[in-house]
Amino acid sequence: MLFLIFAMSCTQAAAYNFYANYEVLFNGYDYFSGDAYPHFVIKAARMSGDGSRIAFAGGRFIDGATTVDYKLFIVDFNGDNLVEIPLPTDTKIEDIAINDDGSRFFFSTPWWQAKIYKVDITENPVIAQLTDIINLNDFPGKADYTMPIRTTARGDWIYFTRRHASSGGGGILRLPHTGTGTAEIVVDDTQVPVQGGNTGWEVERFDISDDGSSILFSLEGYRNADSNLISKRGWFTKTATGFHQLTPTDKAALEQGLISGNGEKVVFTDYSNEYQYISANTDGSSRVEFQDRGYNNVVGMLTFDGNKMFYADHVAKTGRIANTDGSGGMHPLPSHDVNSIAVDVDAFPQISNNASRVSFVNNSQLYAGIFNPDIHWVSKAPSIPTMNFDPLYMFEEADAQVKLTTQPVGKAAAVSRVSLNNIHQGKFYSWDGLSYGFARHPVDSGTGPDLVADDGIYSAIAAKASHYTGPETYATVAHLGVMDELGNLTVADKTLWRSTPDPVCIEPLTVLSNFTTIYVATLCSSSDLISFVSTILLDGRFLTIVSPVTTLGNGFSVKSGAILRVLPAK
Incomplete structure (x- = not known):
């Protein structure tokens, strides 16, 4: 027999597939109240690798072109300890680099100010100490116009670019966090070999691994065998095994480029396929076009x-987490809808090392989100205690319907908006893009499926799409979003399965794995398909069960949302 350890009955509602709280940590709307330009616009933001702290900066955006009155802040991920760090007069901030535990970060100024500052942060109480550590005018050459900077996980080194005054080329330098000593040339552009016997010219963008041993960078161009300058941007890496060219010489690179903390994987874009994000190992092997890029120019993380990569999905107008091996991804936020919830990831999408936390900027707001928090997490965002389906399944009849009801609870403020999207295989779908789904957002108006107005219970209907001609859908995820009046947001996912009118419940079955844990649940079947009522997904794939016992291979994990195919025993 096959059985599973969270054993549930067929009549019990499945647990949420996914649950997330998002809090507004800083709202720059009308920050400079009474001024002709009252809104604070965030121009740089970085979250520490462990997800514990965020450093951000910005100012008033005037005349549609210029940012003035810069301010610099730090804030804990839970919203505590929001601290403004006084800046030297007229200082502007171009980029921020933060270490892994949030105890130190650096920021750079535009090229005409040519400074790099360090901020050390103590705890209990939280005190930030700002130090002017690098004056780039003291170095030969001239400052880069964009002034990108990076630091290691320990925050012990600061990496930056520098252009040659005469030739215009330039490489990547690094200094200890004190800013003292002789700058080390990490990447010399003239030493970068380019296909066809060419040599590199001028590093533009770059990213580093946590220990700085692997570097991803783009060159503005290269010099051919006759020393002529060819202005064609390309992506490269430098690792322990040397330089590796990622962008073919006959193609040009695009803006985005990222390297993983462990230094083993990169993501970049180029004109090999300008509409896709590309992942590869740092030596250029195992190249995969893994995700639609659309018209997105916002660098992810x-x-x-x-x-996994968290990025601004400008096609769906929200944030998305994509699996860099091409196996799909997920939408952790509601789809953009001006009539319901519109939380776009406008800038600075950040994700923690373990993918459990994110931060991003939406308009003038800084958001922090936590995924599947444990019972000890205290959030100001609304709660969604239940999401009920009546009946539990979408039955086979053409006129079958399922009513969703939920009663969200506001915490810091009253619930103001509720949204509902259909998700299938990790992507948004309209109601008529699936064989069944939800056509409208839940309402508490006493109209349509809602019985009583303003009682706090929101209702929506899932129905068959009569004009749908595609393959049958066996699982549609109800992606529920609840926002309060302050912009705090909670998202919950729950799968609505297709089933027969009278599901057959199989007694608990035993699934053996190659590791010590034996997982348990009760199954319900529909035809030759079996779905876990407790919604379990094994490594994102179908699990083939061969009666009476199936042994799972290494690497399977328990998550939500699988459909299982049952084959007869051999």
């Missing part, structure tokens, strides 16, 4: 292992 990778997890430590490089397996």
Whole structure:
């Protein structure tokens, strides 16, 4: 027999597949109240690798072109200890680099100010100490116009670019966090070999691994055998085994480029396929076009292992987490809808090393989100205690319907908006893009499926799409979003399965794995398909069960949302 350890009955509602709280940590709307330009615009933001702290900066955006009155802040991930760090007069901030535990970060100024500052942070109480550590005018050459900077996980080194005054080329330098000593040339552009016997010219963008041993960078161009300058951007890496060219010489690179904390994987874009994000090992092998890029020019962020990327999905107008091996991804936020919830990831998408936390900027707001928090996490975002389906399944009849009801609870403020999206295989779908789904957002208006107005219970209907002609859908995820009046947001996912009118419940079955844990649950079947009522997904793939016992291979994990195919025993 096959059985599973969270054993549930067929009549019990499945646990949420996914649950996330998002809090507004800083709202720059009308920050400079009474001024002709009252809104604080965030121009740089970075979250520490462990997800514990965020450093951000910005100011008033005037005349549609210029940012003035810069301010610099730090804030804990849970919203505590929001501290403004006084800046030297007229200082502007171009980029921020933060270490892994948030105890130290650096920021750079525009090229005409040519400074790099360090901020050390003590705890209990939180005190930030700002130090002017590098004046780039003291170095030969001239400052880069964009002034990108990076630091290691320990925050012991600061990496930056520098252009040659005469030739215009330039490489990547690093200094200890004190800013003292002789700058080490990490990447010399003139030493970078380019296909066809060419040599590199001028590093533009770059990213480093947590220990700085692996570097991803783009060159502005190269010099051919006749020393003529060819202005064609390309992506390269430098690792322990030398330089590696990622972008073919006959193609040009695009803006985005990221390297994982462990230094094993990179993500970049180029004109090999300008509409896709590309992942590869740092030596250029195992290249995969893994995700639609759309018209997105906002750089995302990778997890430590490089397996996931959080980025601004400008096609769906929200944030998305993509698996860099091409196996799909997920939408952790509601789809953009001006009539319901519109939380776009406008800038600075950040993700923690273990993919459990994110931060991003939406308009003038800084958001922090936590995924599947444990019972000890205290959030100001609304709660979604239940999401009920009546009946539990979408039945086979053409006129079958399922009613969703939920009663969210506001915490810091009252619930103001509720949204509902259909998700299938990790992507948003309209109602008529699936064989069944939800056509409208839940309402508490006493109209349609809602019985009583303003009682706090929101209702929506899932129905068959009569004009749908594609393959049958066996699982549609109800992606529920609840926002309060302050912009705090909670998202919960729950799978609505297709089933027969009278599901057959199989007694608990035993699934053996190659590791010590034996997972348990009760199954319900529909035709030759079996779905876990407790919604379990094994490594994102179908699990083939061969009666009476199936042994799982290494690497399977328990998550939500699988459909299982049952084959007869051989």
